[in-house]
Amino acid sequence: MQSDSTVPLSSFVTMEPDSGISGLNPTEVQIISSPQTSNGSNYTTESRGRFPYEVVRSSEQEQKIEAFRQVLERHRGERQIILLQDFPDPDALSSAWAYKLIAQKFEIQCEIVYAGMLSHQENIALVKLTNLPLQRLPIQTAKTKDFSIYKGCVLIDNQGTTSQLLTSVQQANIPITVIIDHHSMQDDLKAEFIDIRTYTRATATILTQYIQSGMLKLDTSTPEHVKCATALMHGLRSDTNRLMQAQEEDFLAAAYLSRFYDAQLLNAVMQSSRSKQVMEVIERSLKNRMVQNNFSIAGVGYLRYDDRDAIPQAADFLVTEENVHTAVVYGIVHDEDEELEFVVGSLRTNKITLDPDEFIKEAFGQDAHGRFFGGGRSQAGGFEIPMGFLSGFTENSDYAKTKWSVFDAQVKQKLLRLVNPDQNYPKGVN
Numbered sequence: 001m002q003s004d005s006t007v008p009l010s011s012f013v014t015m016e017p018d019s020g021i022s023g024l025n026p027t028e029v030q031i032i033s034s035p036q037t038s039n040g041s042n043y044t045t046e047s048r049g050r051f052p053y054e055v056v057r058s059s060e061q062e063q064k065i066e067a068f069r070q071v072l073e074r075h076r077g078e079r080q081i082i083l084l085q086d087f088p089d090p091d092a093l094s095s096a097w098a099y100k101l102i103a104q105k106f107e108i109q110c111e112i113v114y115a116g117m118l119s120h121q122e123n124i125a126l127v128k129l130t131n132l133p134l135q136r137l138p139i140q141t142a143k144t145k146d147f148s149i150y151k152g153c154v155l156i157d158n159q160g161t162t163s164q165l166l167t168s169v170q171q172a173n174i175p176i177t178v179i180i181d182h183h184s185m186q187d188d189l190k191a192e193f194i195d196i197r198t199y200t201r202a203t204a205t206i207l208t209q210y211i212q213s214g215m216l217k218l219d220t221s222t223p224e225h226v227k228c229a230t231a232l233m234h235g236l237r238s239d240t241n242r243l244m245q246a247q248e249e250d251f252l253a254a255a256y257l258s259r260f261y262d263a264q265l266l267n268a269v270m271q272s273s274r275s276k277q278v279m280e281v282i283e284r285s286l287k288n289r290m291v292q293n294n295f296s297i298a299g300v301g302y303l304r305y306d307d308r309d310a311i312p313q314a315a316d317f318l319v320t321e322e323n324v325h326t327a328v329v330y331g332i333v334h335d336e337d338e339e340l341e342f343v344v345g346s347l348r349t350n351k352i353t354l355d356p357d358e359f360i361k362e363a364f365g366q367d368a369h370g371r372f373f374g375g376g377r378s379q380a381g382g383f384e385i386p387m388g389f390l391s392g393f394t395e396n397s398d399y400a401k402t403k404w405s406v407f408d409a410q411v412k413q414k415l416l417r418l419v420n421p422d423q424n425y426p427k428g429v430n
């Protein structure tokens with residue numbers, strides 16, 4: 001990798017990873033190999049099993065678990081709606097399922113819903129092979145749906161900014177009961193219980209910790225438990241780049257799940273192949289990419305709504321190129337149902353000092369209501385910019401080309417401003 005001096009420090013680069021990039025705060029989780037805790041008094045252990053490692057929780061973590069338990073207890077017997085991002089990924093899917101199973105222990109019945117598409121082959125395979133309880137709730141249906149049966153709404157692996165459904169649920173005056181996420185803080189949402197850990201690699205790790213604390217006793221003779229543990233393992237692996245970016249707590253969660261998951265089932269989920277459309281988008285991204293300062297940037301033109309997940313898959317692929325630490329892939333996604341178009345993009349990075357959330361926010365800014373066009377978590381980010389008045393009329397191919405070239409140039413300039421700040425914005429020189 002090139003030396004950092006070629007990439008001028010700007011506000012999106014965090015040199016001192018105080019938010020936990022270097023690992024968990026050592027006072028938060030302690031691993032012991034012997035019954036004595038090394039530094040003392042503040043820890044309580046769960047009952048020791050036959051495994052040589054046990055998680056020791058700080059009193060702060062114990063309080064969080066207790067608060068979670070109390071919230072669920074307060075809502076015993078109610079129905080809740082779990083909102084996922086419009087394009088749910090394995091981390092979101094598995095974590096929502098784990099929440100649903102935990103909530104069941106409190107006789108809370110949950111429906112897991114999403115508004116968009118399951119377009120990634122692996123996600124379709126995950127849902128099909130595990131019978132993951134999930135419902136698609138398109139936004140048109142949501143607009144007329146009676147939400148009054150739900151006493152609360154739950155956001156898992158998102159904070160509402162990536163779900164079109166939140167507006168409908170809020171209009172129905174359904175309170176947000178729980179938010180569990182690991183993305184950077186988005187809107188200032190109020191909820192009865194919030195567990196947002198921006199230093200944690202996967203929401204599946206957080207849910208696994210809740211399970212491990214005794215909120216759900218996993219049992220290998222219960223197929224649903226085995227499948228959910230397998231889904232969590234997949235979610236955790238997929239948000240940590242197959243554990244390569246996993247931290248101690250993720251490995252611990254994975255170690256715990258390894259007692260329950262079905263390795264063959266996980267293998268079957270991961271064997272799913274890429275669709276032809278995804279291959280074509282990857283091909284376009286390869287052809288169109290420009291590499292500058294270790295950033296690979298590629299516009300892929302127009303995509304159908306159903307193929308939107310090809311964008312992150314192309315970014316995953318581009319970031320594997322030698323001398324590239326960060327890839328950004330974007331295109332114009334056409335939503336035929338709503339007659340709307342969006343510029344949609346994904347960022348993937350291996351550069352530990354690059355914060356995708358800040359990078360995306362800095363590059364694209366906010367809309368008229370002060371909402372950012374995107375954000376991220378460690379090593380990944382995304383954005384979605386509504387094209388509003390400029391949506392549509394792409395059946396005319398000359399016009400479509402012109403429109404794409406304008407948006408392509410605009411997105412590139414916004415990105416390049418951060419990639420080579422000096423080159424694009426010479427200070428005081430015109």
Ligand SMILES: [Mn+2]
Pocket residue numbers: 091092157182201202203239
């Ligand atoms: Mn996640």
